[in-house]
Amino acid sequence: MRRVLVVEDSVSARAFVRAVLESADAESPGPFEVVEASSGFDAMRLLPRGPYDLIITDINMADINGLELVRFIRRSEHHRTTPLLIISTLRAEQDVERGLALGADAYLPKPFTPEQLREACGKLFVAPAGRSEPPPGAP
Amino acid sequence: MGEAGGGREGGDKARDEFLSEAQELVDGLGRDLLVLDQGLKRDQVDAEVINEVFRAVHTLKGLSGLFGAARMAGLSHELEDVLDDLRLGRIEVSQAVLDTLFQAVGLYGRILAAEGGEGADPAEEVEQFLLAVGQLSQRRGAGGGAGVMAQYDLDPGLLGVLTEYEEHRLRANIQQGQRLYRIRVRFSLATIDSALDDLKAKARPHGEIITYLPTGSGSDIDTVELEILLASRASLELLRSAITVPNVSLDEVGRRAAHGLSPSTPAPPPAGATSPPAALDDAGPPPTTAYGAVSRDTHSVPVDSYPSTPRDASPSRVPVASAAARGARAAGPDLSLRSVSQTVRVDIRKLDRLMTVVGELAIVKTAIGELAERVRGRAVDAREVGVELARLNRTFDRHLAQMQGGILEVRMVPLGQAFDKLARVVRQISREHSKDVNLVITGAETEIDKLIVEELSDPLMHMIRNAIDHGIETRDERLRVGKPPVGTIALNAFQKGNHVVIEVEDDGRGMDPEVILEAAIRRGVVTRDEAKELGLREVFGLVFMPGFTTKDVATDLSGRGVGLDVAKTNIAKLGGVVDIASDVGIGTKMTITLPITLAIISVLLVEIGPRLFAIPLANVEEAIALDPTLVRAVEGREVLTVRGASLPICRLARMFGVPHRERERARAFVVLAQVGNRRLGFVVDELVGQQDIVIKPLGKSLARVRGFAGATELGDQRVALVLDVASLLEEVLAPAETRFLASAPDGGRG
Numbered sequence: 001m002r003r004v005l006v007v008e009d010s011v012s013a014r015a016f017v018r019a020v021l022e023s024a025d026a027e028s029p030g031p032f033e034v035v036e037a038s039s040g041f042d043a044m045r046l047l048p049r050g051p052y053d054l055i056i057t058d059i060n061m062a063d064i065n066g067l068e069l070v071r072f073i074r075r076s077e078h079h080r081t082t083p084l085l086i087i088s089t090l091r092a093e094q095d096v097e098r099g100l101a102l103g104a105d106a107y108l109p110k111p112f113t114p115e116q117l118r119e120a121c122g123k124l125f126v127a128p129a130g131r132s133e134p135p136p137g138a139p
Numbered sequence: 140m141g142e143a144g145g146g147r148e149g150g151d152k153a154r155d156e157f158l159s160e161a162q163e164l165v166d167g168l169g170r171d172l173l174v175l176d177q178g179l180k181r182d183q184v185d186a187e188v189i190n191e192v193f194r195a196v197h198t199l200k201g202l203s204g205l206f207g208a209a210r211m212a213g214l215s216h217e218l219e220d221v222l223d224d225l226r227l228g229r230i231e232v233s234q235a236v237l238d239t240l241f242q243a244v245g246l247y248g249r250i251l252a253a254e255g256g257e258g259a260d261p262a263e264e265v266e267q268f269l270l271a272v273g274q275l276s277q278r279r280g281a282g283g284g285a286g287v288m289a290q291y292d293l294d295p296g297l298l299g300v301l302t303e304y305e306e307h308r309l310r311a312n313i314q315q316g317q318r319l320y321r322i323r324v325r326f327s328l329a330t331i332d333s334a335l336d337d338l339k340a341k342a343r344p345h346g347e348i349i350t351y352l353p354t355g356s357g358s359d360i361d362t363v364e365l366e367i368l369l370a371s372r373a374s375l376e377l378l379r380s381a382i383t384v385p386n387v388s389l390d391e392v393g394r395r396a397a398h399g400l401s402p403s404t405p406a407p408p409p410a411g412a413t414s415p416p417a418a419l420d421d422a423g424p425p426p427t428t429a430y431g432a433v434s435r436d437t438h439s440v441p442v443d444s445y446p447s448t449p450r451d452a453s454p455s456r457v458p459v460a461s462a463a464a465r466g467a468r469a470a471g472p473d474l475s476l477r478s479v480s481q482t483v484r485v486d487i488r489k490l491d492r493l494m495t496v497v498g499e500l501a502i503v504k505t506a507i508g509e510l511a512e513r514v515r516g517r518a519v520d521a522r523e524v525g526v527e528l529a530r531l532n533r534t535f536d537r538h539l540a541q542m543q544g545g546i547l548e549v550r551m552v553p554l555g556q557a558f559d560k561l562a563r564v565v566r567q568i569s570r571e572h573s574k575d576v577n578l579v580i581t582g583a584e585t586e587i588d589k590l591i592v593e594e595l596s597d598p599l600m601h602m603i604r605n606a607i608d609h610g611i612e613t614r615d616e617r618l619r620v621g622k623p624p625v626g627t628i629a630l631n632a633f634q635k636g637n638h639v640v641i642e643v644e645d646d647g648r649g650m651d652p653e654v655i656l657e658a659a660i661r662r663g664v665v666t667r668d669e670a671k672e673l674g675l676r677e678v679f680g681l682v683f684m685p686g687f688t689t690k691d692v693a694t695d696l697s698g699r700g701v702g703l704d705v706a707k708t709n710i711a712k713l714g715g716v717v718d719i720a721s722d723v724g725i726g727t728k729m730t731i732t733l734p735i736t737l738a739i740i741s742v743l744l745v746e747i748g749p750r751l752f753a754i755p756l757a758n759v760e761e762a763i764a765l766d767p768t769l770v771r772a773v774e775g776r777e778v779l780t781v782r783g784a785s786l787p788i789c790r791l792a793r794m795f796g797v798p799h800r801e802r803e804r805a806r807a808f809v810v811l812a813q814v815g816n817r818r819l820g821f822v823v824d825e826l827v828g829q830q831d832i833v834i835k836p837l838g839k840s841l842a843r844v845r846g847f848a849g850a851t852e853l854g855d856q857r858v859a860l861v862l863d864v865a866s867l868l869e870e871v872l873a874p875a876e877t878r879f880l881a882s883a884p885d886g887g888r889g
Contacts, residue, residue: 015153075355111204
């Protein structure tokens with residue numbers, strides 16, 4: 001089963017993502033085994049215990065933010081090419097731009113539906129280097 | 140499931156998490172606003188608390204979007220804009236702004252209640268509120284000055300990972316003339332959270348931390364190096380001596396030459412540079428203006444499941460008579476402070492101890508199994524087996540008691556959870572009226588069952604409203620009678636044996652027994668003849684009677700449909716009692732006495748016909764043999780003379796329609812039950828004994844059955860219904876027209 005690391009400081013948002021990704025779906029690449037990290041530090045502790053097939057991270061978190069985590073992930077030896085999806089509100093366009101510039105593969109604007117999440121994950125597996133494609137849900 | 144069903148498809152468990160997390164965020168929001176309120180009074184508003192408020196609302200917005208809570212998303216969206224303006228200094232924090240934000244906390248509570256299926260969606264109120272919020276938001280445009288950052292020798296890599304807010308804060312600090320410092324520190328990943336907290340605590344008194352960037356240097360995967368950007372007015376020397384943690388290095392970020400011509404020239408501290416003069420003040424005190432970086436180490440907010448939100452009057456969990464009436468009457472905007480959250484946060488060590496006990500019990504189980512094997516295998520001495528079993532039984536008993544104690548402990552939460560919300564109520568009411576009130580809380584750490592805390596919020600709120608409305612005088616009046624202009628309401632809690640006592644004490648005008656009696660007679664609560672018989676305590680008790688009120692003008696406060704009578708009934712349902720003491724001109728003290736837990740109670744088991752019933756011992760005064768010659772009928776009601784006094788009695792067999800053989804029995808018994816100052820005798824066939832029981836709810840299908848608090852399983856697999864003495868008393872003693880149980884001698888079930 002594919003493993004996904006979900007970095008998000010809200011417990012219910014994590015539970016939401018987990019519920020969606022753990023459920024099997026004919027058209028999506030699930031079900032996933034979901035590993036949860038509640039902060040950037042938590043993620044940094046869990047990253048060496050990979051491999052992960054996908055990393056999903058929120059941007060607006062306390063202490064180290066999602067952008068800093070993206071940079072850290074892309075600089076680390078093991079996760080240079082792991083598909084990386086960032087989640088952020090539409091409002092924060094600049095954050096999204098920076099995240100993509102730092103090496104995230106796609107972004108998903110909050111709020112999203114289960115379908116949108118599955119679709120976003122699906123695209124990352126079809127085209128792992130999908131940065132050239134328009135990210136799902138992008139204007 | 141379509142788009143709208145996102146929440147449901149996201150999982151019911153996730154949805155529960157959502158409600159619980161949102162509740163916690165709203166509770167935290169309320170606490171942060173109180174901190175801001177306190178800060179504003181001292182003219183010290185902490186930028187970090189404002190950011191925390193922003194983050195809470197931001198998270199609420201994100202969550203409500205995920206879970207399809209449109210009302211909450213809309214409210215959060217607008218609030219987020221205002222808070223963004225606040226944290227970026229475009230709007231000043233003022234009492235008016237705080238009023239609005241406090242109002243939002245109330246609205247969130249009602250929206251959450253509606254999301255949880257209780258109460259109506261406050262659509263209209265939210266609309267109105269949003270209009271008011273729109274007026275607050277007088278944007279003055281973004282801070283501009285993107286160029287100011289170019290003055291500093293900042294790594295573009297660092298700037299590239301700042302979020303918008305971090306960038307704003309960086310800019311704001313630079314514009315205020317703060318210096319920038321770069322802290323490099325290496326932490327072990329295992330302990331980074333606490334180590335970083337330590338560093339933050341040391342840095343915060345001197346400035347604001349803008350960001351934490353993991354540098355990713357070093358091949359060690361167990362440690363991480365962070366580059367921390369700190370804005371501060373303090374000197375490098377001062378910071379170096381203040382921020383003393385292992386593996387740290389601290390440097391000032393250089394300033395580029397005056398017009399940013401030479402990027403490679405790190406400038407010395409900005410003595411003659413173009414910056415505002417304030418930057419030169421070395422180790423000066425923290426600024427006391429609106430957005431100073433003021434120390435806030437007292438504000439480490441424990442993220443407990445503090446309940447905090449109003450919700451609409453809701454069906455009571457205990458099926459009793461008053462629930463329907465209360466539901467119908469209650470319609471005010473913020474009637475309830477009860478929380479929608481049903482979760483309890485538990486210290487993991489408490490669970491570990493419970494797990495240990497489970498292990499011990501498993502050992503006992505194994506021993507019993509072995510013993511059974513031995514008995515089955517060959518003839519064993521029965522005596523020997525008996526001794527062994529008795530030993531095992533004792534061990535089992537001990538562990539069971541430990542387990543019971545442990546689980547009770549887990550259910551315990553500090554009363555502070557209820558008190559926090561009351562502080563908000565007091566603030567709101569005293570601002571709405573020209574009454575200055577100081578709330579003084581002691582014993583907030585006193586622990587009590589989570590369920591009781593939940594049910595206690597509303598009664599306490601009504602008592603406090605009552606104290607402000609009727610007790611505390613206006614400022615002028617207080618000055619005239621020589622009292623301090625600011626009134627005091629003291630909320631004291633303490634444990635007393637197996638009970639918790641809560642006192643609500645005000646230093647207001649007190650209650651005049653004569654005035655109470657007059658009002659009670661005028662409103663037909665008592666007759667003039669009955670009034671003559673009443674002692675002082677009973678006279679004060681009249682204020683808890685339905686229909687009693689001494690206020691001549693209906694105010695916003697207590698005139699909201701739910702009064703002290705309901706407060707008292709609700710407390711009685713928790714097995715508690717309320718007493719009043721009052722001195723004219725000096726003040727009033729209401730004392731609530733409650734059991735520590737509802738989970739396990741002691742009951743008196745009684746037999747009525749073939750059935751077993753349980754009467755909570757807390758309500759039982761005594762049990763006596765029934766002497767039929769002392770029973771009289773008065774106004775269609777049976778009354779028993781006990782030691783010269785009249786006591787209304789209620790034959791439970793008739794009331795419940797249980798087949799019974801009264802004639803065959805040699806004698807019956809009367810259990811004298813009491814709630815507050817009301818007494819009633821229950822006639823039963825047999826007294827069985829006393830036992831500790833666990834009450835279980837009757838379940839949804841029986842939720843409308845009145846008169847029972849629940850059911851319990853007894854050791855011998857029999858089931859007994861537990862009487863809800865408070866509601867039975869109310870029904871039996873209520874005026875004839877509202878009674879659902881006929882108390883006439885031939886009455887069956889009504």
